[in-house]
Amino acid sequence: MKRLDSYSQNFIRSPQLVKELIGLTSICPEDIVYDIGAGSGVISSVLAEKCDSVVAIEFEPRMATKLRDNMTKYRNVTVYEGDFLTMPLPKTPYKIFANIPFHLSSPIIHKIIESDNPPIATYLIVQKQFGEKLISDSNRFKGQLGMMLGPEFNVRIRRRLQKTDFWPHPNVDTVFIEIIHRLEPLIERSRMLAYRRLVEGCYSDPKIFAKMPINEINLKSGIKPSQMKLNQWVALFKIVDNVKGKI
Numbered sequence: 001m002k003r004l005d006s007y008s009q010n011f012i013r014s015p016q017l018v019k020e021l022i023g024l025t026s027i028c029p030e031d032i033v034y035d036i037g038a039g040s041g042v043i044s045s046v047l048a049e050k051c052d053s054v055v056a057i058e059f060e061p062r063m064a065t066k067l068r069d070n071m072t073k074y075r076n077v078t079v080y081e082g083d084f085l086t087m088p089l090p091k092t093p094y095k096i097f098a099n100i101p102f103h104l105s106s107p108i109i110h111k112i113i114e115s116d117n118p119p120i121a122t123y124l125i126v127q128k129q130f131g132e133k134l135i136s137d138s139n140r141f142k143g144q145l146g147m148m149l150g151p152e153f154n155v156r157i158r159r160r161l162q163k164t165d166f167w168p169h170p171n172v173d174t175v176f177i178e179i180i181h182r183l184e185p186l187i188e189r190s191r192m193l194a195y196r197r198l199v200e201g202c203y204s205d206p207k208i209f210a211k212m213p214i215n216e217i218n219l220k221s222g223i224k225p226s227q228m229k230l231n232q233w234v235a236l237f238k239i240v241d242n243v244k245g246k247i
Contacts (some may be wrong), residue, residue, distance in 0.1 A: 009101045010166040010174075011039050012125070017165055018046040021176055024158045025123050027051055027095060034119070036084045036098035036108065039063055041070040041077075047097060048074040057084050084108065089115050099125040102172070106145060109134070112179070113149045114196075121180050123158075128173035131157055136230035143226070144203040148196045150230040151186035153179050186234045195237045199225075213239055 012018060027033060031051040035044045038056035040063065047054045053076045058064040064081040071077040080087060085107055096119045100108050105126050112118055133143030135157070136150035146155065159176040163169045187195050202209040203225045214223065217235045228236075 009037055009039065010099075010168060010170045012042055012099055012165060013167050014165070015042055015046050018043050021123070021159065022046060022050055022097065024176070025095075025097065025178070026121050027097060027123075032090070032092070032094040034084075034094060034096045034098070036096065036100050038067055038079075038098075041067050043097065043099060044071060044077055045074065048077050051095075052076065053078070055080055057082070057087065059083050085111055089117060091117050093120055095119050096122040096124070098123070102127050102130070102170070105130050109145060109149065109179075113153060118152070118181055121178065123176065123178055125161065125174055125176055128160070128175045131155075131175040131177045134177065134179075142228065142230075144199060147199050147203075147225075147228070147230060147233050149179070151195060151234055152182055152189070152192060154182055155179050186230075187237065191237075191241060194241060195234075198237050198240065199233060212236060 027047070027050055029051060032053050032055070033047050033051050034055045034057060035047060036057050038044050038058045041056060044054050044056040044067070048071075054074070055078050056067055056071060057080045058067050059082065061081065064079065068079050071079055085104070089111075096112065105124075108124075112122055134146040134149065134155045136142065136146050136155065149155070156178050157175045158178050161174045161176060163173075166174070185192075202212060209225055214221070214236065216239050217232055219228070219232065
């Protein structure tokens, strides 16, 4: 079954590739794993053999029907027809493993990191350029979202994928990334919202960034937000937060 154009997504062709990718993760038999944009269930079917239970999420009604049919033989797979961005997330420990729609990568990451109970580990297939911007210790351009999630999550690329791994073939390069919830966050969770607001403000408005006391963390004037490292953002936030109490 083809996906409607309005729900454009590139599907993994091989269950064997899914097995190989799962082998790079911490997913174990006791885990509850969410598969976002499950499609016809290639990923969910492999996960069903590897973990305790799977929640397969599919937004498109036609594909959700197909997904239910394909998952009937797996007792530990629950199909959720609806939008991951609006669905409630569990209050108990869980993980995510998914080949998400590329155009929804940013809002999906936001939902994950801003959740009251974020997943222990998240494994996603994303565009290569998007994935690289999430890595906080990269020497390249540092994306806003990467700096926003950095204090609580560690991100790394686990594998680079081929265009022939998907159908239809994507027009962009793709990577398999890992997002792990830090055992010891660099900023208290109660202050993470304030930290994210600071980063967002500095990236979006040069006037806000110009007022930041970057000299107090030994940064020279003229530096851009995208040139700052994660430890510098954390240090800057703590200085501002100590002065204002709230941002």
